Structure formats: structure tokens, C-alpha cells
Amino acid sequence: MSTPARSLRADAARNRELLLAAAEEEFAERGLDASMADIASRAGVAKGTVFRHFATKEDLVAAIVGDQFAALAVVARELLGAPDAGEALLEFLTVAAAALQRRDLTFLQAFSEGHPMVSDRRDQLHAAVGALVDRAQAAGVLRPDVTGTDVFLLVCAPVHAAGFHPRPESDLWRRYLGVIFDGLRREGATPLPRPAPPWP
Template identity: 65%
Template sequence: MTTSRRPERTDATRNRSSLLAAAEVEFAEHGLGASMADIARRAGVAKGTVFRHFATKEELIAAIVGGHFRALTAVARGLADAPDPGAALLEFLTAAAGGQAHHDLSFLQTLTEGDSGIAALRDELHGCVEQLVDRAREAGAVRADITGTDVWVLICAPVHATGYVSDPAPDLWRRYLAIIFDGLRPAGAHPLPRPAPRWP
């Protein structure tokens, strides 16, 4: 019995992964107008297979957003004890921006407001970012008045900046990440005009 079910579980896992990958492309290309039928077609499965994994489009979106939060949390945790805290923070921001540059799906996050599971994953990631920033600040790699929430707000900025450029180079976001990170450094820093926002 166990042996016969193993291929079914493997197929289900493969189908789920294919659906999530296809959904990311569809949402990136067509926004919220992406249909479940088109997602199924891109994944190479029947439409019914989509609904066996995700009962609604909202559930599918939550799975995508949650997956991104989990992936970034894993990156942040892997850098938590890095010997160079400043380099670790920059590496995290590079990984975050690089993932968004592939498919910028940050607009999907607003649709998961009120989802307690996604909120818990978001708070967990924010805590990891806060830890990276605290270590970088204590090491003198970033200015003393920078908080984890400041950096959280800036995570999407490098990729969003390229949206104002017609036909940007694929890695143009790296230029804006460098500008942002230089702004976090203590050298030449001026007092900030407003306090940092509070994490909700």
C-alpha cells in the first residue's frame, strides 16, 4: 500500500511545483487577470488538477506569497551568523532583489492581507531581517539610526526603480541596490528627518 501511494505523492508534489511556477509566470505577465485555465495550460495539467491543489485563486496566491517568504527566511537564517554582518545584509538584499527581478510579484502581497498564515510568515521574515540589520548596525556597517523595518521597506525598491526605465537591462536593479546600500552606510550620513516606521 505504501509503495503504491509513493508515485502518487511524487506526482502530486511535481504537479504542485509546476502549478506554482506556471502561476508565477502567468501573474507576472497578465497580473490578476491570469486565469486558472491558463495556469493549468502552462503547467501542462488539466484544469481540474489546479483546483485539487488550490480551491481558489486566492489560495494559489497565498501559496506563492508564502513560498517567497519562506525562501527569503531561509536565506536570512543562513546569513545570521556570517562573520561579516555588513556583507551578510548586502547578500540578503541582493538575493531578495534578484528573486523579484525574475518575477516581480510583490503586488500579490496586498491580496493576502488578513491571512493569518501569511502574516505569521511575514513576521518571521521581518524578525530575521531585523536580526541581520541589528548585527550590521552593531558592527558599524550601517548607520546607527537604521532599523529592520527601514530595510524591510527598501527590499522591493531596487526592482521597482527599474520600472520607470523603458527597456531596462536585466540586472539594472543592481545599480539601484548599490545606491540604496550606500545610503545605509554610516560614512557621510546626515540625520534622518523622521523616525522609522513601527512594525505592525
Template identity: 55%
Template sequence: MSPRADALRNRDLLLAAAVEEFALQGVEAPISAIARRAGLGKGTVFRHFPTKDDLVAAIVLDRVTRLTALARDLSGAADAGAAVLEFLRYAARQRQQLDLSFLSGDLGGEVAEAQEDMARAITALVDHARAKGALRPDITGTDVMLLMCVPNDVVKHAPGAPPDLWERYLAILFDGLRPEGAHPLPHQPPA
């Protein structure tokens, strides 16, 4: 394996290990636990991610990049409604694996740019679905971005709920996005 391929493999191992450790212990998980889970030394962690903030930003960037790619892939789908539902399901699964909603503050310019790119991709997906009549005409990309987290957030308030309960709330949410039976919304979406 070339040094470059080895470095990429190690980076991927570290990101996956960090997601698992953060899911278990929160962002306070020690770097040593992440390195151990990845089967690498702490020095390798710090070569890739000089600080824990850099590691968290890399996880967020990876997730945002994946969501953006999926939104782009789905934006011209023949079944535009199914495409939006697939996107929301993927986002909810990502969130179930590791909820990063506790993060606040600036994660860096690269993450902010990636989030803006994701917003454009989601807007294109939603615009396509609206044009095909699969979504109600007053739904925007911003609405869908804000709703991506709802299924998992609802389940947080149901102690002892089965891990897939979020799918029930995703179905309810998606029914509310459909044009059938829609009533006017009381406010404009946020910018």
C-alpha cells in the same frame, strides 16, 4: 514516485507556472493557462488551490518563507555587510521575477504569520550587521524591509531600461545604509 512526492512535484510545478503566467498576464491569467504551462489539468490546479486567491497566497507564502530562510542563514555571517547586500539582492531578484506589490488585503493568517517571522529574521540580520559596524547605527530591520522593493520600483520609472538596471539602484541604496559618511536621519522608522 509516491503519491505524496507526486503531489509535491505537481504543487511546485503549479507555483512556478503561476509565477510565469502572472508575470506575463498579471493576476488575471486564466487557471487554464497556468495548468497548461505546468503540463497538468485544471482539476489538479483546483485540488491544490481551490481558488485563485489560494494560489496567490501560496506564491506569497513561498516567497516570504524563502526570504526568511535566507535572512536566518545570513544573520551570523562573518561579513555582515555582504550578508545584508546578498539578502537585498535576492529580494530584488525575486521582485524582478514577479512584482506582487499590487496585492492588497488579507492573504490569510498563515501569510501574516510568515511575514511576522520574516520581519524577525530580517531584524536579526540587520542587528548583527549593525553590531559589526557594517550598517549605520540608526538603520532598523523595518527600514530594510521597506527598502527591499526600492531597486525594482525605481526601474519601473525608466522605460526601456535594461533588465538589470535595478542593480545600480541597489548599490546606491546599500551605500546609503553604510555608516561611512552617514548623516542623522530626519524621522524615526515606522513600527
């Protein structure tokens, strides 16, 4: 039988998940104008519950962005064990782009810039992507002048490229992911015009 303390922890964890899901929906619809009251209403909880979990809107946004980075880092680390290094990198980029296509909240990153948890999880994701890139280069399938930072920065590119179309089909991003991934391949690569940016 569950203890009252365990039940309270389960309720708190469930409320946190409800709040994060509601916040993602509110931010997707209203941008940063979404209020904590609207988020609480969508989640079906009292406004005070929001502030018990997230003291400020900045903390709530940081939780969303940090969880996104953490989830993608898990995917990248799991793919390090895949037998085909090139396919593993393509699979990671596909999963990342599909997540962005579902709900693009990359605009929240600027709002959470400087938050220590977000910075830490972004660095962890960057390291995991770098490991995928190193493995693909060692296998001879990725151009040698591309870095983990390059690939990390390209994660959003397919969805953003498709977004320029006035009426993009839901899977149009897959076309541009193909273009990008072909540009990452070793075959036919020409020298890039400048060095890769450093990672802060």
C-alpha cells in the same frame, strides 16, 4: 521499492510545484486576470488538479507569496552565520533584488493581504531581516537609526527604481542597490526626518 501512497504523495508534490511555476508565469504575463484554467493548461494538468491543491485563486496567490517570503527568510537566516555582517546584509539585499528582477510579483501581495499563512511567513522574514540589521549595527557598519522594518521595506526599491527607465538594462537595479546600501552605512549619515514605521 516505493509504496503506492508514497508515489501518490510524490505526484501531488510534483503537481503542486508545476502549478506554482505555471501560476507565476501566468500572473507575470496577465496579472490578476490569469485564470485557473489557463494556469492548469500551462502546467499540463487538469483544471480539477488545481482545485485539489488550491481551493480558490486567493489560496494559490497566497501560496506563491508565502513561498517567496519563506525562501528569502531561509537566505537571511543562513547569512546570519557569515563572518562579515555588513557584507551579509548586502548579500541578502542582492539576492532579494535579483529574485524580483527575475519575476516581480509584488503586486500579488495586496491580493493575499490578510491570509494567515502569508502574514506568518512575512513576519518570519521580517524577523530574519531584523536580525541581519541588528548584527550589522552591532558591528558598526550600519547607521544606528535604521530598523529592520526600514530595510525590509527597501528590499523592492532597487528593482522598482530601475523600472522607471523606459528601457532598463537587466542589471540596472544593481546601481540603485549600491546607492541604497551607501545610504544605510554609518559613515556620513545624517538624521532621518521621521521615526521608522512600526511593524504591525
